[in-house]
Amino acid sequence: xxxxxxxxxxxxxxxxxxxxxxxxxxxxxxxxxxxxxxxxxxxxxxxxxxxxxxxxxxxxxxxxxxxxxxxxxxxxxxxxxxxxxxxxxxxxxxxxxxxxxxxxxxxxxxxxxxxxxxxxxxxxxxxxxxxxxxxxxxxxxxxxxxxxxxxxxxxxxxxxxxxxxxxxxxxxxxxxxxxxxxxxxxxxxxxxxxxxxxxxxxxxxxxxxxxxxxxxxxxxxxxxxxxxxxxxxxxxxxxxxxxxxxxxxxxxxxxxxxxxxxxxxxxxxxxxxxxxxxxxxxxxxxxxxxxxxxxxxxxxxxxxxxxxxxxxxxxxxxxxxxxxxxxxxxxxxxxxxxxxxxxxxxxxxxxxxxxxxxxxxxxxxxxxxxxxxxxxxxxxxxx
Numbered sequence: 001x002x003x004x005x006x007x008x009x010x011x012x013x014x015x016x017x018x019x020x021x022x023x024x025x026x027x028x029x030x031x032x033x034x035x036x037x038x039x040x041x042x043x044x045x046x047x048x049x050x051x052x053x054x055x056x057x058x059x060x061x062x063x064x065x066x067x068x069x070x071x072x073x074x075x076x077x078x079x080x081x082x083x084x085x086x087x088x089x090x091x092x093x094x095x096x097x098x099x100x101x102x103x104x105x106x107x108x109x110x111x112x113x114x115x116x117x118x119x120x121x122x123x124x125x126x127x128x129x130x131x132x133x134x135x136x137x138x139x140x141x142x143x144x145x146x147x148x149x150x151x152x153x154x155x156x157x158x159x160x161x162x163x164x165x166x167x168x169x170x171x172x173x174x175x176x177x178x179x180x181x182x183x184x185x186x187x188x189x190x191x192x193x194x195x196x197x198x199x200x201x202x203x204x205x206x207x208x209x210x211x212x213x214x215x216x217x218x219x220x221x222x223x224x225x226x227x228x229x230x231x232x233x234x235x236x237x238x239x240x241x242x243x244x245x246x247x248x249x250x251x252x253x254x255x256x257x258x259x260x261x262x263x264x265x266x267x268x269x270x271x272x273x274x275x276x277x278x279x280x281x282x283x284x285x286x287x288x289x290x291x292x293x294x295x296x297x298x299x300x301x302x303x304x305x306x307x308x309x310x311x312x313x314x315x316x317x318x319x320x321x322x323x324x325x326x327x328x329x330x331x332x333x334x335x336x337x338x339x340x341x342x343x344x345x346x347x348x349x350x351x352x353x354x355x356x357x358x359x360x361x362x363x364x365x366x367x368x369x370x371x372x373x374x375x376x377x378x379x380x381x382x383x
Contacts, residue, residue, distance in 0.1 A: 026065035039064075046225050063230070070227070071126050071134035073166055074108040077159040078152050078186040078195055079140030083177040084110050086214035086299075087221070106134075109154070120155050123166065131169040135227065138163065138198050139176045141186045145201075147194030163201065172206045172233060173198060174223055178316055181209035181241070188322035199240060208233050209240045213316035216297045219245045237291070239319065245297075250313055251287035253295035256280065274310060285312035292317040 029039055043061040047054060076084070088111075105111065106126035107119070114122055126134060142159035143151045149158030167173055175198040178184040186195035199207045210219055223242055226234045234242040251257060259265070259279040266273035266280055279285070290313050298305040307313055315321045 024066050046222075071104045071106050071130040072137055072224075073106055073123055073126055073134055073170075074111075074137040074139075075163060075166060076109045077138065077140035077142040077163070077180075078193065079177065079179050081110055082214040083139040083180075083220075084108075087176075087217050116155075127166065127169050133171055134169070135224070136167050136170040136173045137176055138173065138180045141179045141183045141195040141197060142201075143193045144196035151193035160201065163198070167202055167205050170205055172208065172227065173202050174220075175199065175207060175209045175211075176220055177215055178211045178213045178321065181211040181239070182319040184213065185322050187320075206233055207240055208236060208242065211239070211241060211246075211317040212292060212294075213314075213321075215317075216245070216293050216299065218297050219293055241291070241317075245293040246291040246317065248291065249288055250290045250292055250295050250307075254287050254307060255295070256307065269310065280307065280310075280312040283312050286315035286318075286321075287313040290315040290318055 026039070029042075034042075040057065040061055043064065044054060044057040046060055047056045052060075104126075107123040109119075112119060112122070140152075140159075142163060143149060145160055147160075149160065152159045154162055175181045179186060179195075180198050183191075183195050183197045183200075186193055187197070199209065208223060210223055212219070219242070222245065223234065226232075226242070234244055237243050237246055239246075251260075254260075256277060256279045259277070260281060264273065264276075264278045265282040266278045267282060268274065269283065274280075281288070285307065287307065294305045294313070295307070298308070315324065318324070
């Protein structure tokens with residue numbers, strides 16, 4: 001949280017210190033015992049995380065050395081707190097911790113110590129003190145205009161009113177998690193709360209979507225690192241997601257991919273194929289049409305990820321995944337038709353592997369072709 005200060009005479013909390021009184025990122029890291037060598041390693045990791053060449057590390061270091069703490073206002077609406085859990089359950093020393101130590105997290109429903117009127121005053125003070133420069137991070141969908149605001153309110157204020165009031169002076173908005181990015185579970189049929197995504201409402205500010213249920217922690221902090229370093233959004237795909245993390249299908253990076261190409265599939269969760277680590281496509285894995293960094297960044301300090309633990313990819317980073325039959329419904333088995341129509345019934349041996357591999361590559365190429373990228377400049381031109 002932002003540092004405490006002397007209280008003004010009217011009893012209201014003092015606004016955060018002005019930028020000229022704030023220490024730079026370099027000063028903060030030195031105070032925390034981070035060596036120059038450690039700082040450069042952090043910059044190299046940041047360059048890699050943002051898909052930049054290693055030669056960019058010195059430029060990042062030079063920028064971050066003098067960068068000031070950006071103010072971040074984090075709003076939580078119709079969500080399960082899973083996105084915050086994902087971000088905070090990291091292992092030191094990590095990029096997550098370094099970034100969280102250098103931003104001024106001025107408002108967060110879950111993490112802040114303040115409550116009641118003091119909490120809402122902190123949000124208003126941060127907005128006033130950092131007008132036009134603060135970031136708004138949102139997790140959770142929210143009832144849209146016209147929906148019953150009673151489904152989700154904070155301090156007697158509807159989610160819609162709080163969001164629109166907070167983003168007025170923001171530099172950009174980061175929608176964290178599939179609920180904020182695309183509506184997620186609350187928006188699933190029959191959508192009783194009239195839930196909508198952040199980008200459905202915010203049209204006059206750049207919105208970047210960090211989807212996932214929950215998102216990978218380093219993807220969240222990677223976006224913050226990009227903004228902190230360069231003062232602008234990263235390159236985005238057609239769903240306004242950072243292409244550095246959502247530019248490739250999970251299928252392309254999955255360690256089970258060689259089994260897919262050979263036509264070796266697990267038919268149940270406890271058969272011999274499953275025990276040998278064969279492809280989970282026939283068990284409903286949506287890796288070929290899901291774009292995320294799960295297979296490379298993983299969770300719990302890079303320990304594992306769902307597919308490595310034996311669970312097919314649900315496609316949770318894609319729009320409408322709740323309504324798309326994601327829970328282990330095999331994509332290759334049409335409703336009401338037993339058997340696997342992905343492969344010819346009479347094919348066997350090498351022919352099976354060849355057919356699966358060719359069809360898989362065609363699907364992946366078609367998906368990649370449709371996965372067009374838009375830049376931040378293009379996005380801003382649309383606004």
